[in-house]
Amino acid sequence: MSDCDKFKMQFSNYLDGELSAFQRKELDEHFSICPDCSQTIRQMKIIQQSLRQMPSFHTSPDFERRLHQHIFEPQHERAGVFPFPWQNWKLPAMGSALVLATLSLFLVFNPTDNNNTQISNQNKTMVPAATRLSGPNSFNSFQPSSVASGNNVSALHSDSLFDDSTQIDREGIQLVGKRK
Amino acid sequence: MLTKTKTTSKRVVTDEQLIARFQQGDVQAFDILVRRYKDQLLNYIFRFVGNRSDAEDIVQETFLRVYKNKHYYKEIAKFSTWVYTIAGNLAKTELRRRKRHKIFSVSNFVNEDRDFDIPDTDHSPERKVDGTLKEDIIQKAIDKLPPKFKEVIILRDVQGFAYEEISQILSIPLGTVKSRVNRGRLKLQEDLKFLFESEPNNAI
Numbered sequence: 286m287s288d289c290d291k292f293k294m295q296f297s298n299y300l301d302g303e304l305s306a307f308q309r310k311e312l313d314e315h316f317s318i319c320p321d322c323s324q325t326i327r328q329m330k331i332i333q334q335s336l337r338q339m340p341s342f343h344t345s346p347d348f349e350r351r352l353h354q355h356i357f358e359p360q361h362e363r364a365g366v367f368p369f370p371w372q373n374w375k376l377p378a379m380g381s382a383l384v385l386a387t388l389s390l391f392l393v394f395n396p397t398d399n400n401n402t403q404i405s406n407q408n409k410t411m412v413p414a415a416t417r418l419s420g421p422n423s424f425n426s427f428q429p430s431s432v433a434s435g436n437n438v439s440a441l442h443s444d445s446l447f448d449d450s451t452q453i454d455r456e457g458i459q460l461v462g463k464r465k
Numbered sequence: 466m467l468t469k470t471k472t473t474s475k476r477v478v479t480d481e482q483l484i485a486r487f488q489q490g491d492v493q494a495f496d497i498l499v500r501r502y503k504d505q506l507l508n509y510i511f512r513f514v515g516n517r518s519d520a521e522d523i524v525q526e527t528f529l530r531v532y533k534n535k536h537y538y539k540e541i542a543k544f545s546t547w548v549y550t551i552a553g554n555l556a557k558t559e560l561r562r563r564k565r566h567k568i569f570s571v572s573n574f575v576n577e578d579r580d581f582d583i584p585d586t587d588h589s590p591e592r593k594v595d596g597t598l599k600e601d602i603i604q605k606a607i608d609k610l611p612p613k614f615k616e617v618i619i620l621r622d623v624q625g626f627a628y629e630e631i632s633q634i635l636s637i638p639l640g641t642v643k644s645r646v647n648r649g650r651l652k653l654q655e656d657l658k659f660l661f662e663s664e665p666n667n668a669i
């Protein structure tokens with residue numbers, strides 16, 4: 286540690302007048318021969334004076350009224366740096382509600398159900414036609430999952446598929462059989 | 466004359482007597498404490514967090530906690546020590562929250578990354594920087610200090626607390642306070658020396 290570093294540890298005590306007469310004289314002698322330390326202590330003193338003269342601020346005129354409101358009306362929602370903890374959950378909760386609402390709408394107006402309704406109400410030849418187009422998965426609401434997942438592409442046109450579809454609409458199968 | 470006597474008698478009541486009265490249910494005593502400390506706490510917290518609105522919210526929260534936890538105060542400490550400890554802890558929590566949310570943005574104008582130049586309109590050796598600008602620069606240099614240096618510098622050099630009371634407020638040894646004040650002042654000098662480099666060397 287250089288002399289300067291050693292003396293720098295005492296700069297605050299020097300400014301605060303907390304050094305003994307001997308220590309103060311020692312530092313003064315150092316300042317007389319070291320321009321860097323001399324400039325540093327001079328600038329530290331100016332900064333210290335500037336800090337003491339920093340302007341003061343006053344609280345806003347309604348500070349006490351707001352404080353009373355916080356104290357006597359704890360339900361009053363406080364904005365700012367100390368929000369209520371549940372405020373952090375507002376956004377996720379709203380997001381979840383939106384997802385649930387979307388899901389509900391989807392279930393109410395489910396296109397698969399509509400198709401099935403239409404199919405049952407319209408010409409029944411549509412049922413096997415749909416089967417041919419979209420494969421066994423289009424019936425997954427009616428079939429056991431093992432059946433749906435067990436069929437591969439080559440099985441699309443197999444008789445077993447039509448056998449499965451007979452569970453849904455036997456009359457439609459008969460029509461397909463006729464077409465075939 | 467009567468008013469003056471009344472004012473004098475009011476000032477005789479110490480903070481510790483007021484908090485004792487408040488602990489016994491005298492809410493007016495709490496209001497007097499609020500009036501005594503709201504502005505100085507605002508200035509302490511404002512210098513700490515650098516934002517007026519946040520500082521006022523923190524001072525509100527400080528008094529709210531004093532109100533709710535009045536029975537935690539014991540007369541072994543000064544009321545000022547207690548209330549400054551609460552406010553300082555809340556300010557540090559706020560700084561940590563800002564750091565987490567990455568909204569704490571301090572311009573690195575000091576050292577090599579200064580984001581503006583000091584206008585050089587006066588070429589005389591006694592060039593003076595405009596007062597308001599200088600205050601802003603000093604405040605930004607305070608903002609840039611690490612919290613452990615910032616809090617001691619504000620308490621000692623802005624608020625004028627004795628080292629012993631700073632030691633009690635922050636619950637750290639007296640020697641640590643003095644050491645941090647010294648290092649904080651040296652850091653400020655390093656960051657702000659460009660402001661004073663051309664001033665005559667006769668201040669000491």
